[in-house]
Amino acid sequence: MTPTRQGEEAAWANLRADDCAWLLTMAARAGDGGLALVGGAVRDALLGETPLDLDVVIPDADVEALAAGTGLPFVFHPAFGNATVTLPDGRAVDLVRARRESYPVPGGNPVPLPGTLADDLRRRDFALNALALHLSPTGARTLLDEVGGLDDLRARVLRPLHRGSFHEDASRLVRGARLAARLDLRAHPELLAQVPDALAVADRTPRLWAELRLLLHEPRPGRAAGVLRAWSAGALLPDTALLDALDARRDVGAEVPFTAYAAALLHAAPDPDALAERLSLGDRPAALLDRALSDTPFPEGTPERELRALLRPDAYPALTGRDVLALGVPPGRGVGEALGHLAALRRAGQLRSRDDERSALKAFLATKGPHLRP
Known part of the structure; x- marks a missing residue:
């Protein structure tokens, strides 16, 4: 394992x-x-960057006893010998x-076996994720680079750790795409060579679908x-042109939640129910999609309006x-009748604007009884 001082102090300084x-x-x-x-x-x-999530490898100690000794809430996972500790601020370690x-x-779950810190780093997905900052019991710090991750990080390259990586776990392909988009990384030729294995x-x-869900976040x-x-x-996703359009809305400051991206994906899916499952x-995403496709008015800036502008570009308020x-209709049941008439005309494709609606309403009122006339 190769220790390096380069970047060690900077990495420590960027932690909280x-x-x-x-x-x-x-x-x-x-x-x-x-x-x-x-x-x-x-x-x-x-x-x-200042990391929020912390993953810690323990080379020697009893993980469950160590977690219990913190006095913090924790959950122990016996199958892998891991513990998730909840920090006072609510973050999980x-x-x-x-x-x-x-x-x-x-594609199945891995079988864990006891190993060294070097083994643990070599089981990971990409070289730039196989870096470690080791702390001795006295607090001495050593930055460890087991597989050339520092060079990849400097070159902004995403490289799998071995040739069978994606065959073992296809979810690594989607995780790599998430990282490449977020950190502006380029694919190493070895990554591209393994894409058919992942597909x-x-x-x-199953983990691949969990990673695709995380992609929407x-x-x-x-x-x-x-x-x-x-x-x-x-081919892992249906047409994603709507996701690009929602990105563009985010880029100009619009609030576009996860549910809007999920709804857009459902709209493009041949079998939305199967994809949602x-x-x-x-x-929630399917319900949001239904509202966006309806004629129900929603305020400017809501996810319904953002989606409607993309899915029904000819729609109007x-x-x-x-x-x-x-417009003069007296309060009472006449208001509902007037709105119902306009909704029927919209469904029939006979209205294209609010001016069309006003004209249609006036014509409708002229033929009705006194409870509707201005």
Whole structure:
């Protein structure tokens, strides 16, 4: 394993002060092997970002006992020997016993085996995620680069750790697209060579669908989907042009929630129900899509209006009950009759604007009884 001083102090400086204090305390309790901050936290810190999520590998100590000793709420996962500790601010820290893994079935869950810190880094997805900041029990810090991740990080290259990486776990392909879009990374040739392997086992990799759901939570989901297309993996999703359009709305300051992106994806899907089930989307995106496609008025800036502008570009704000009253219809059942008449004309495609609605309403009122006439 290669230690390096380059970037070590900068990475430590980019961690939150309270996280540094917590890590030092844990390292002092973790036995002779100390602990190692690994993965995305080290990567982001080296890029000058302040990581929020912490993944910690424990080379020697009993993970469950170490988690219990914090006095904080935690959940222990016996199958992998991991513990998830909840920090006072509500963030979760994963404590992982150093291990190696094997994949008896491509796409299935890995089988964990005891291992060293070097083994643990080599089981990861990409080289730039296999960096570690090791803390000894005395607090001495060492930046470890097991597989050339620092060079990849400097070159902004995303490289799988071995040739069978995507065959073992196809979800790594989608995770890579998320990272490439968010961090402006380019694919190593080895990554592109493995795309067919990932597509071949995609249907047997449940974690891939979880990663696609996480893609919709990215800062720019359309961009991440575009990376998949550029890598010849666009078949994992239905047409994503609407995601690009929603990205553009975010770029000008519009609030576009996850549910809007999910609704747009459902709209493009040949079988929306099957896609919603695979991505575990729940009911909210489909309900939002139904509202966006309806004639119900919604205020400017709402997800319904944002989606409607994309899905029904010829749509316009329909007359409301208040508008009908302003045109002279007396309060009462006549307002509902007038709105129902306009809704029927809209469904028939006979109205194209609010002016059309006003003209149609006037014609309707001229033929009705006194309870509707101004």
